[in-house]
Each structure stands twice: as structure tokens, then as C-alpha cells.
Amino acid sequence: MHRAAYLAFDRFPSAKGSAVHIRHMAAELFDRYGGGLLCVLGGGELPAYQREGAVEIVRFTDVVPNLLDRAGAFSRWAADRLAPHRDTLEICHVRDPWGALPALSTGARLVYEANGLPSIELPYHWPLAAPSTLAKIRELEEHCLQEADAVVVPSRVILKAVADRGAEPDRVHLVPNGADPVPADVPRPPTAPGRYVIYVGALQPWQGVDVLLRAFARLADLTDLTLVVCSSVSPARARPLRRLAERLGVRIRWEHQLPHADVAAWLAHAELSVAPLTAGPRNLDQGCSPIKVWESMAAGTAVVASDLPVIREVLGDHGRLVPPDRPAELARAIRVLLEYPDACRDLGERARRHVEDGFTWKHARARLAGVYDRVEAH
Amino acid sequence: MTPCAVTTGFFTLGKCGQMAVAGCPACGRAVCADHLADGGLCPECAAARNRFGHPSAAAAARRRVYRQRQAQYYGDTVYYSSFDDYDRAAFEPGAAADQDYLDDGDDALVDS
Ligand SMILES: [Zn+2]
Ligand SMILES: [Zn+2]
Numbered sequence: 126m127h128r129a130a131y132l133a134f135d136r137f138p139s140a141k142g143s144a145v146h147i148r149h150m151a152a153e154l155f156d157r158y159g160g161g162l163l164c165v166l167g168g169g170e171l172p173a174y175q176r177e178g179a180v181e182i183v184r185f186t187d188v189v190p191n192l193l194d195r196a197g198a199f200s201r202w203a204a205d206r207l208a209p210h211r212d213t214l215e216i217c218h219v220r221d222p223w224g225a226l227p228a229l230s231t232g233a234r235l236v237y238e239a240n241g242l243p244s245i246e247l248p249y250h251w252p253l254a255a256p257s258t259l260a261k262i263r264e265l266e267e268h269c270l271q272e273a274d275a276v277v278v279p280s281r282v283i284l285k286a287v288a289d290r291g292a293e294p295d296r297v298h299l300v301p302n303g304a305d306p307v308p309a310d311v312p313r314p315p316t317a318p319g320r321y322v323i324y325v326g327a328l329q330p331w332q333g334v335d336v337l338l339r340a341f342a343r344l345a346d347l348t349d350l351t352l353v354v355c356s357s358v359s360p361a362r363a364r365p366l367r368r369l370a371e372r373l374g375v376r377i378r379w380e381h382q383l384p385h386a387d388v389a390a391w392l393a394h395a396e397l398s399v400a401p402l403t404a405g406p407r408n409l410d411q412g413c414s415p416i417k418v419w420e421s422m423a424a425g426t427a428v429v430a431s432d433l434p435v436i437r438e439v440l441g442d443h444g445r446l447v448p449p450d451r452p453a454e455l456a457r458a459i460r461v462l463l464e465y466p467d468a469c470r471d472l473g474e475r476a477r478r479h480v481e482d483g484f485t486w487k488h489a490r491a492r493l494a495g496v497y498d499r500v501e502a503h
Numbered sequence: 504m505t506p507c508a509v510t511t512g513f514f515t516l517g518k519c520g521q522m523a524v525a526g527c528p529a530c531g532r533a534v535c536a537d538h539l540a541d542g543g544l545c546p547e548c549a550a551a552r553n554r555f556g557h558p559s560a561a562a563a564a565r566r567r568v569y570r571q572r573q574a575q576y577y578g579d580t581v582y583y584s585s586f587d588d589y590d591r592a593a594f595e596p597g598a599a600a601d602q603d604y605l606d607d608g609d610d611a612l613v614d615s
Contacts, residue, residue, distance in 0.1 A: 138513075138514050138515070138516065144514070145514075148513065148514045152513075170510070170516075171510075171516070172509075172510045172546075172547050173547055173550070173551070174546055174547045174550035174551070175510065175511065175546065175547075176546055177511065177512070177513055180513070182513075183550075190595065190596050191591055191594050191595050191596075192594035193586055193590065193591050193594045194591065194594075197586075249600060250599055250600050251593050251594055251598060251599060251600065252598075252600050253592070253593035253598045254590075254593040254594070255589070255590070255593065257590075258586070258589075258590040258593060261585055261586065261590065330600075384515070385514075385515075386515075
């Protein structure tokens with residue numbers, strides 16, 4: 126019988142930033158409540174059931190092709206997993222409406238971590254979704270956010286989106302993402318090219334990797350410079366961008382789905398890390414707290430990133446901001462930083478200190494613990 | 504020595520690897536003393552059996568449970584039933600923005 130449950134309509138673990146986030150947030154929850162139940166998506170080699178000490182992990186493994194059906198099936202499955210713990214469950218921590226609905230049905234307190242909002246995010250993957258459908262999804266979000274005892278957001282941008290959906294302001298708490306400091310002596314990856322600029326993350330259109338490729342094509346005269354893309358997705362899913370890179374003749378090296386621990390070394394030995402996010406509504410209205418930026422900073426590597434509110438929040442003046450969606454401007458910023466390696470190193474060092482002083486995962490967990498304190502006190 | 508083939512770990516998963524003392528009668532995998540669960544099964548098969556009587560009955564039982572629970576469990580059922588076939592059509596696999604993005608069976612609503 127568990128006192129706490131964490132539900133996520135995400136595969137866990139995975140190579141994505143969301144998995145790093147779930148790892149730390151769930152650890153705080155389970156440490157505090159003497160274990161608990163983790164309900165996540167499975168698939169691949171992941172076992173449907175695990176027991177790790179006082180933590181039980183159950184994974185949803187049904188194959189349901191339609192996303193809405195899959196989300197509904199996950200909710201019903203999760204409700205069944207929670208049912209035996211109804212009498213002891215004190216708190217459920219969720220990341221999406223599909224976890225929030227079954228959690229609400231238990232009567233336990235609800236912490237809703239809003240890293241993104243399906244009503245904003247889904248149209249990017251599912252362009253045929255009708256406005257009336259998105260309105261229903263938004264209604265579902267509003268219901269869950271309004272019912273939650275606490276809403277946790279990683280950035281001020283999404284804080285506003287959540288408030289627009291009726292979450293009570295005094296129940297919304299800012300818990301920025303973080304990163305753990307990378308040891309200064311982390312060894313260089315054996316296959317790393319001499320001098321390289323790095324991109325880490327997923328490859329959806331709003332990540333702006335195409336902008337980075339176009340910028341890099343303008344740096345062809347820097348013949349000792351390679352672009353390394355550490356993709357959190359498989360080579361198959363990188364196909365369109367790989368084709369674009371070939372067409373542009375970019376000197377590029379693809380690393381796919383590296384273990385999280387290896388990415389830190391790639392980041393630490395890069396000249397620069399680039400976060401070329403686009404200026405679409407996904408990034409402007411919903412925001413995020415891009416883990417790649419936090420991790421680059423923690424590795425002491427200077428960051429060049431799109432000038433968006435959500436990035437300014439993370440990077441402050443510890444990085445170089447460039448206008449989004451402008452390959453020429455991005456290329457120029459990269460070139461200038463490479464020409465001044467001392468300034469570049471200094472920027473990276475300052476970023477690292479900024480993270481160490483307030484934005485490690487330990488700090489994030491302490492902020493989350495503060496949220497649990499308040500939820501318990503009410 | 505036959506190593507235990509049970510997957511362990513929270514964020515970084517691996518095989519347990521301790522010396523196995525039995526084979527799971529349901530799936531055949533080698534299991535160590537620590538991972539030996541009820542009925543001499545591996546933890547995964549034991550969990551499935553506890554839930555549904557027998558692993559092979561699991562899928563059918565689950566489908567049955569879904570249908571029943573869908574109606575009785577939720578005060579929130581209304582939110583599901585409000586998605587009709589027109590809403591659902593946009594979320595068929597063929598309707599995704601870019602087929603190349605779907606190869607991993609990516610379920611996440613939100614990517615970081
Ligand atoms: Zn077994
Ligand atoms: Zn074992």
C-alpha cells in the first residue's frame with residue numbers, strides 16, 4: 126500500500142529531457158513518502174513491472190494506435206493501478222491531464238506539474254486537430270489545473286498560460302529545471318572531433334535545428350570546425366534533417382540516443398552549445414525550461430541561444446542571445462564567440478557558477494519539497 | 504553461474520546479474536533469490552498473475568476492466584465521452600505532422 130504516486134504519460138526512462146525531469150521529481154516524492162507507485166509508459170525493452178526497494182514501477186504497454194484512445198486507455202489503466210492504494214494514498218504527482226484524471230478520482234491531494242500544455246503542443250504533431258477538439262482538450266486541462274492542490278511550472282512563461290486556464294495564482298509554484306554540475310576533468314569522448322559546436326536534444330521543428338544547419342553552412346570556411354548533434358531520437362526520426370545537412374554540405378556528426386551520462390562529456394568539450402529554438406507559439410506562449418540549456422551551463426560551455434523570454438529566464442546574461450529563426454545572425458554570433466576563446470570560456474564559467482549557486486537538481490528538489498510542505502499544510 | 508535476467512534500476516536500467524537460483528516457470532528467465540517472487544515467478548510474471556490470475560488472461564481481463572471502469576470510476580467520464588469520432592480522426596497515426604517523427608512510438612505530449 127503506497128502513500129504517494131507519480132503518473133506520467135511519458136516513456137520512462139528514455140533519452141529525453143522529460144525523463145531527467147521525471148527522475149528527479151519522482152525521487153523527491155518517493156524519498157519523502159517512503160516509496161510509492163510510478164505509473165509511466167513502457168514499450169521496447171522496458172519491463173511492465175519493477176520493484177526497486179519501496180518503489181513500484183508499472184508501465185502501460187498496450188498498443189493503441191490512436192493517440193486520444195491511447196491517452197484514454199492510459200487513464201483507465203492508471204485508475205486501476207491506483208485503486209488498491211485508495212485508502213493510503215495521500216498525494217499524486219502528475220504531468221498531464223491523462224494522469225490527473227485518475228489521480229483526482231482517488232481523492233488524494235494533487236500536484237500537477239505543467240511542463241507543457243497539450244492544447245498548445247498537440248497541434249504541432251497533429252495538424253489536423255480541429256479547433257473544436259483543441260477547445261475540448263483545453264477544457265480538460267482547465268478542469269485538472271483548477272482541481273489541483275498545487276501546480277508546478279518550470280518557467281514564468283508557462284506560469285502565465287496556466288493562470289490563463291484558471292489555476293489559482295497562490296497555488297502555482299515556480300520550480301525551474303536544473304542540471305548537475307559536470308566535473309571539470311570529465312574525459313573527452315574518444316570519438317569527438319577536434320573542434321566542435323554542439324546541439325543536444327530532440328529534433329521537432331520548433332527546436333530550430335534546421336536554422337542551426339543553415340547557419341553552419343555559412344561557417345564552411347572554418348574547416349577545422351564540426352557540428353555535433355546529440356539527438357535524443359533515433360536516426361530514422363532524424364531523416365529529414367540528415368537530408369538537409371547533406372544538401373547544405375554541413376560538416377556534421379550525428380550521435381543518437383546517447384546515455385545521459387555520456388552527453389555531459391560531449392557538452393563539456395564543445396566550443397559552444399547552441400539552442401536555436403524558433404519563435405512559434407509553442408515556445409512563446411507555452412515555454413519550457415530547456416534542459417539542454419541548463420546542462421550546457423552546468424558543463425561550463427558557453428551557450429548561444431534564441432532570444433525568447435523562456436531562454437532569457439534560464440540563461441540571463443550568462444550566454445549569447447540571438448534573434449530566433451535567423452541563420453545569418455546565428456552564424457555571426459557563433460563566429461564571433463569562436464574568435465574570442467577567452468571571452469567564450471569566461472561566459473561558460475559564469476554560467477556554470479550560476480547553476481551551481483541555485484539551479485542544480487538539488488535546488489529544484491528543495492523547491493519541490495517546499496511545494497509539498499504547503500500542500501500538506503492545507 | 505547463470506546470471507539473474509531481471510531488469511533493475513530506476514533511471515539507468517540493467518540486468519540484475521546476481522547468481523540465479525531458479526527459472527521463472529511462466530517466461531523462463533533466470534531469477535536470483537532476491538528477485539524470486541510468489542509462486543517461484545519472476546517479478547513481472549508474478550505481478551501480472553496477481554492482477555489477472557494468469558498472464559495469458561491479462562489482455563482480455565484488462566479490456567473487460569476498461570469497459571466497466573470507464574463508466575463507473577469517473578466523475579470525469581464526461582471528458583472522455585466528449586471526444587467523438589471527428590475529434591479522434593485527427594490523432595490516427597497517419598495524421599501525424601511528419602511520419603519520420605513517429606518511428607520511436609513517441610507518446611510524449613510534451614518534449615523537453
Ligand atoms: Zn517470468
Ligand atoms: Zn536478480
